[in-house]
Amino acid sequence: MSDTAVLEQIEQLRATVSRLEHRVEDLEDLRDLEQAIAENANQPLIPWEQAKRQLELD
Numbered sequence: 001m002s003d004t005a006v007l008e009q010i011e012q013l014r015a016t017v018s019r020l021e022h023r024v025e026d027l028e029d030l031r032d033l034e035q036a037i038a039e040n041a042n043q044p045l046i047p048w049e050q051a052k053r054q055l056e057l058d
Contacts (some may be wrong), residue, residue, distance in 0.1 A: 052058050
């Protein structure tokens with residue numbers, strides 16, 4: 001196998017690993033979101049206007 005072919009294969013593997021890392025991060029975010037939703041399921045919602053004031057977004 002030539003050096004060029006090896007480098008191309010390494011680059012393909014690097015790109016695959018990068019995609020997998022992003023996918024894992026997305027799955028971790030989804031897990032955290034689902035956990036937060038479950039933990040807050042019985043709590044009343046906060047109106048958007050109140051949340052904006054509390055977060056000083058106005």
